[in-house]
Every structure is written in C-alpha cells, then in structure tokens.
Amino acid sequence: MPTSIWTRHHVLSLADFTSAEYNTVLQTAASFREVLSRRTKKVPTLQGQVVANLFFEPSTRTRSSFELAAKRLSADTLNFAAATSSLTKGETILDTAKTYLAMGTDMMVIRHREAGVPQAIAAEMDRLGVRVGVLNAGDGQHEHPSQALLDLFTICTILDPDQPRLELLQGKKIAIVGDILHSRVARSNIWSLTASGAEVHLAAPPTLLPQLFAEFVSDDGRAGGAGEKPQIQNRKLFVHWTVEPALQDADFVMTLRLQKERMTQHLLPSLREYHHRFGITRDRLKLCQPNVKVLHPGPVNRGVEISSELMDNPQFSLISEQVTSGVAVRMALLYLMGSSKV
Amino acid sequence: MPTSIWTRHHVLSLADFTSAEYNTVLQTAASFREVLSRRTKKVPTLQGQVVANLFFEPSTRTRSSFELAAKRLSADTLNFAAATSSLTKGETILDTAKTYLAMGTDMMVIRHREAGVPQAIAAEMDRLGVRVGVLNAGDGQHEHPSQALLDLFTICTILDPDQPRLELLQGKKIAIVGDILHSRVARSNIWSLTASGAEVHLAAPPTLLPQLFAEFVSDDGRAGGAGEKPQIQNRKLFVHWTVEPALQDADFVMTLRLQKERMTQHLLPSLREYHHRFGITRDRLKLCQPNVKVLHPGPVNRGVEISSELMDNPQFSLISEQVTSGVAVRMALLYLMGSSKV
C-alpha cells in the first residue's frame, strides 16, 4: 500500500490535508474493502498492538466501527467509557490519556463533547516524545475527520469503484443540508469536499448556520438565492437559507442529523416544520441530477432529515454503504498512523 | 459434525423445531463440550467472523455466555448495550441492526424486552437478501430458545452422557414450577420437552398461569388435581394450580425465576407465601423419583423458588451444569447457523 508519503501520527482535522493524503487514504481503504469481502476478514497488520477507544462522549455506533476496524487489523482493543471512569473521581482528561499511554497503548481514538480535546492529547503525546497516534473521533462541534473521509470514500467509490480518488469530484455539485451550525461532520466534510474541487452548497435555516457564513449568503438569501461571494481561498463554497438552490442539479446530497434539543433551544419551530422546509424527499430530489445519491452520517431521525421511504431506497440511499465504508476507512487510518511510526 | 441436515440461518423459536434439529444441536453441543474439557478450549471455526451481541435488555450472564461461546469459536465479538446507544437518540431498532449488518456482522444475538424483535430483525435480513444469522436470546415473554436447548442438553446428558438425544426423554415426567405466565424460558421449554415425548406438568398459582392454559386445568384444579384434557396436538401437557401433583413421580423439576415486581403487581401475596406453596425443598422432592434433578435458569432468588440448601446440593441441583452446558450449546448454535451459510 502507498504509505511512503504518509507522515502523520495523528489524524485530528482535515483542514490541512493534502490531495496526496486524501488519495492515500482512499487507495488504502479500497485495499481493505477488498479484505472485507473475503471470508476471513482479518489481517495481522497490528498484531500485538493496542488501540484504546477513549470515548468521553458515548457512541456505540462509532465505537463499534473503530473496535471492529482495530480487531480486523488484529490489534487488541481497550474501551474506556466515561460513565464508569475516574473522571468522576477528579482526574483530568490528560491524566487519563497518560494512564493509557503508560499501559502501553499504541493508538488512541478519542471522542469528547468539547472541541480541542483530541488535539490537546496529541500535543501532550508529542511533548512527551512518544510516538502514539491520536485519532479524533469527534470533538464538540469542531471536526469528525474519519466520518468525512468515509463519506468521501463512499462518494468516490460510486464514481469509480476500482480507483476511488479525489479528482473524481472535480466539477461535481454536493449539497449539505441541515444543522450546519452544530455539525462537526459538516465542518470536516467542507474541508475534504472543497479540497476536491467540488462545488459545495450548504442549506440550513439561518438559526442553524454559523455566523461565519452569514456574509456568504446572497442578498436574496432569505429567498434562497445562491451566495454571491462563494470563493474562500479558491474553495467553491455556497450558502443558502433554503434547500432548493442547493439541491438544483446536485450530484450528491448529504443530510445531517438534527438534534432534538435544538427545539427546546428555540432554534427551530418544530420537527414537522423542519421536515416541511428542509427534509429530503423523493419529490425534492427531482431538482437534482437523475443519478443523485443521498448520504447521512446516522443515526437518522426518520421522517425529519430524510423521508423514511427515501432512506430505505437503495437507488438513492448510500447510508448502508457509508457504514460499510466506515470500517475500511478506519482500518486504513489506523494502518497509516501505525506505519508512520516505523 | 452432523450439519448436513441443518438449514436454519436463524434460531428464533422452538415452535417448529424438528426432532432431527434437536438431535443435531444435542450432538454438536456434545462435541463442543469435549472441546471445553481440553486445556486449550478454542477452535478456529469462526475465525474472521463477527458475532454482535445486541442486548437491548441488559443481561450480563447471558451476554457473557454468548460472548465466550463466540470467542471459543475464534470469532470477533461486538457488544451493544442499550443504555449508551443511539436508541436514546431516536434511531429505530431495525436501523441499529442494519448498521451492524453494514459494518460486516455475520451473526446477531438479540435480546429485547418486547416479543417479536428478533423475528422482525431476521425478517429484515432475509428481505435484504443477506445471509446473516439472527439468534433470539430472549424476547419479552415469548421465547428464549438457547436456554431451553441448554436445559434439554443438560437433561439428556444426565440420561446418557455420551449420546444425548431427544428420545431419552420419552415417558419421562418433567415438572415446570413457577411464574409460567411471564416466562419465555417456560414457553421455549414446553416446545422442546413436549416434542421429546416427555410428560410436561406445569404448576403455578392461577394468577401466574396464561389464560390459554385455563381450560387444561381439571375441575379439581384448585385442589391441585392433574388436568383432564392434557393433549395438545399429541403433546402431553398438564396444568396444575398446586405443586404436589406436578412433582409426583417427576424425573426432573424445572423451577422458574420469580420477578419480585410480581408482588407490587398484586399477582402474589408475598415471597414467603410463594415459597410456602411452590418453593422446591428437599422435603417436597420426596414426592419425585429418587434420582430427581432440579434445574433453574438463574439468577436464583435463594429461598424463594428453591431452598438455599437444595440449590447447593450437587446430588439434586443441575444449576451449574446448566451454565456449563450453555456455552457448549451456544457454540453449537453459532456453529450450525454459520455453516448453514455456505
């Protein structure tokens, strides 16, 4: 596998990922996807190494995906669950990480509800001079790079199953619809998709858009027009307050999970109103390209972000493919991080 | 092992199990019990395969038994615990199962407090055309087939350690005592034991018997007489409102766990009263065959369903043997389900 150019111990953010790095992940994940299609789905790559899943914020789904990726590389896994941990006993998060380091952990997969925690742990590992890799599995509303990479892999695999690569997205239009403001998935996806040369169109109610993006909304923003100042450092990013201009001729539609607490925070009138204005349905997809595909990072609120019928329709929905890709992409990341140590 | 006749991907209920299927499970479990007596208790049968334990209702004991069975077949295991899951985030149970399917799970072991959930998941797997096996590890008050199969294996092994088989139960009398109404264990046991040709005698207070069985109680039911209309489709099933006629000359006595909440539901006056009327004691066993053996699915309320002294008496109690048999029987089921895929 093409690891020669890979020099990252940590995968924390996609903000500074290069095209070569994206392509290395895509190509390595493609090799592992092939492994997963065999009857015996294991390789001895990380035998004797320890991957610790430190999930300060619980997530069975993502933790299972990482655990399975590690096991299929023959690593041993340790699971840390915040609920029963010594955090309740007053230990700091860095101390917890250093405890797992001292036990002999080779890689740490970290989720925390505050932005910056995986970065802080990675910085501490570097300061200590140890070659332990840290992977950000979601930090607050900041980033969730492995999710964005599996989304990228899923999309590229649709475009060329044999050779998924970044360049395939050049000139494609991708809509990201939903609660952009609170979504670390959206933030990571914006980095990877704009890096590919795709046109990225965000659509959300104004209350669920970061202030940062306000200036990108065109004067007819309230009416849903496309932004007039789309270029950020040559990246093609557009912002809309209605869903239709984002969907128009889109090749891929990424829907985001809507946390139900947004309503008690008065950011949304009702789930029904949200679905009425931003929910992705068969009908709305008629605005898109005929071969349009829909993604969702899961778990889905059926009938809110996406209609139940559409979610289960294999012609349009890539949701299962995303989960399958997730294991291959996470195997690739652990493999690459591990090989950068030698 | 005799897998040629095995065609089930799923083990959901014993209602339609054939004699050949029972005997295949018994024979396969006997082979695995032999493996478990070796120093190295592992076989490579399911290497590279993934068994997901989806326990929507928590149960450390049953989950550990399945986890150990899977590990001894060299499978990788994933544990899903409802408490920390995305179910609290609004995902449906079918979506959770499909997520584990998409990750690459080969077999799912499912427990849920509502009847029918494993069946619904199995139906969805079949609808999707995937060959993933689903095993019902307890659904509501409906069935718990692996528990009944381990009970059957335990009993048959007493009767012939070398060749446990269904026919050994022909003409034996088996009493099932306790909260029949709420017991999925009882339901599954009634299927397997009556299928064997044994005489099955249920004994419970009227409040803890299913309405369905009311007609089977004889006119002197309140006085504890044996039912007069015992035959259901040639199965020898008798129902009693007192324990003595069920114990009379019994070869095996299966006691059932009594949930303490039955009292707050006013189905029982007190645990003490229950023990006085239905508790199994050394004294009551004098009604049975001299070699009578007692079973309990665990966990036991000592001094309620069974006297503490009797529970610890290896001359009568098969409770430990049941737990040991559990691992062998679950290895057999996972093995058979896995081999039916080829």
Add this chain to the structure above:
Amino acid sequence: MPTSIWTRHHVLSLADFTSAEYNTVLQTAASFREVLSRRTKKVPTLQGQVVANLFFEPSTRTRSSFELAAKRLSADTLNFAAATSSLTKGETILDTAKTYLAMGTDMMVIRHREAGVPQAIAAEMDRLGVRVGVLNAGDGQHEHPSQALLDLFTICTILDPDQPRLELLQGKKIAIVGDILHSRVARSNIWSLTASGAEVHLAAPPTLLPQLFAEFVSDDGRAGGAGEKPQIQNRKLFVHWTVEPALQDADFVMTLRLQKERMTQHLLPSLREYHHRFGITRDRLKLCQPNVKVLHPGPVNRGVEISSELMDNPQFSLISEQVTSGVAVRMALLYLMGSSKV
C-alpha cells in the same frame, strides 16, 4: 521463569507473602516488562484460558490494566460490570462467581467495595475443589495486593533495573502520606515494604489514621514526632501526625488518593487545608534524600495530595512508571497463578 516455588492459586493479601514469593513476582514481572518492550507485545502463555474481571465496584483504570495483562498473555477476557448485572436481580455474589466458574473461567479478578469478598469467593472455589485462581483487585478498605506489588516493582526497578529484588529496600526509608484510614493500597504496601526491611513512616491527620495505630504515635505525636514504639513483629513501622518527620531523609514518598467525600464526613476541614499540611510539593521534598522519588496509585487530585508541577516532573514522579509496571506485574501474577494449576 522461576515458578517452581510458586504454590498460590489465589492472590488475596500480602499479609503472609514470603520473601521468596515477593522475589518471584519481581523477577517474573521483569521478564514480562522485557516482552512489553518488543514490537509484538504478546506471548501465548494463557491461550484458550479465560480471565473474568468481576468488578462489583467500577474502576476503568484497574480493569483496563488487568484486561490488557490478560490479553497480552493471549487469554480471552470477560468483563462483568456490576451496574448491568443480575445483582440488581437479587443473586448473591457467590452465585455470580459460581456462574462464571461454570462457564469455564480459569481465573477471576475481583473488586468489591466490601472487605473480604475475594477471600469468600476463593474459599468457595477451594470448597468446590476447583483450581480456579482468585485475585483480589481491591476489597473495601482491606487490601489491594497487585497495586502494592506494582509499587514494589517500580521502586526496586529504580534501585536495580536488571534485577529488581526485595533486599534492595533494606535500610531504605519510605514515607506513606495521606488517608491511611481508608486506604487498601496503604494496607497492602505496609505489608510488602516492612517485609523488605525498609523503614516505613506513615503520616496522616489523626482523623485519617486507623485507631490501631494510635498507640504507635509518640507523645509528641501532635507535634509530629516519630513514634516511639515502632516495632511490630520486627517490622519497622512509624506513625506521625505531621508530614515532616516522615519525609525527613526519605528515599521514596508514596502519596495516597484523598476521597473528596472525606470532607462531607467532617474528617477534613478542606482540600486546601489538607494540601497546606500534607500535600507533597517540591519544597517539602527538600527534607528527603536528594534522589527521592514520589509515587501515587492514581487517579490523582492535582494540587491536593501532590502539587501539579511535581506530578509532571519526571525527575521525581514515578506515576507513569507505576502504570507501566502495573501491566507487567499483573501479567506476572496471572502467569504464576495459572502455572500453579499444573
């Protein structure tokens, strides 16, 4: 490895450990520490065997250390967490242990908030005539032998990295500072350190010292003088109500975790006051030998038992080494207990 003299199935307390046993543990742990420095950190020693971690009192840190030790010996592990267990269903602790025995567990690692539980389980295993090893991973305020053994290993390794052995501590002075009253770690350490011939000096506020030790405090105890009746069965144990005489010329300082609930129990005025009087700081260490080292079993309340700066100072702090030693020492214990079975 030098297992010939090892005859313990269980490791429950250090009260009756012999010098030969301490040295066997130290020597075996040194061999495993060497294994842990290799790239592939696994040995096949316990392949096919099952280690059950029965943590009736939750502890992610200690459980992870044992789990990793077991996995690096190639054992399969089962984790029992009290929260989701059938204990809430009324099963006794002995019944839980017997259930794991019947499943085929070879070794049990047990933590419980009441003193004596691991001993009771070990006694039951012996009564049943099974050769299952029980390891006390902390019982109430009684003992925590594996922690004391890893502390011993950490200290001896500082004194002679190649041949850690008990005799190295002869004539050394070791201070144990903090909540002695509630500390099982202190109790186990007192056994091992005094057995080595070291001088052990306890320092704590009178409210956090066991009554048992009151008589050992000298008449000037309140002023912090050294005890005048230090000898207990030839063991050199001294007790102080202030920290300074314990630190004077000490070679090692062991700090203990302070539970915050001690304040609501009115045993302490405030954490700040405690730190002011007993907290270990760079300044206080000037009383000690120049090469003094500081230990803490973790998790640490930074700025309470020990200053934050000192905790992170590798010149003085052995806290990380303790965690690393923990895995090697626990591998040694599981290995020795396992080999005593043959």
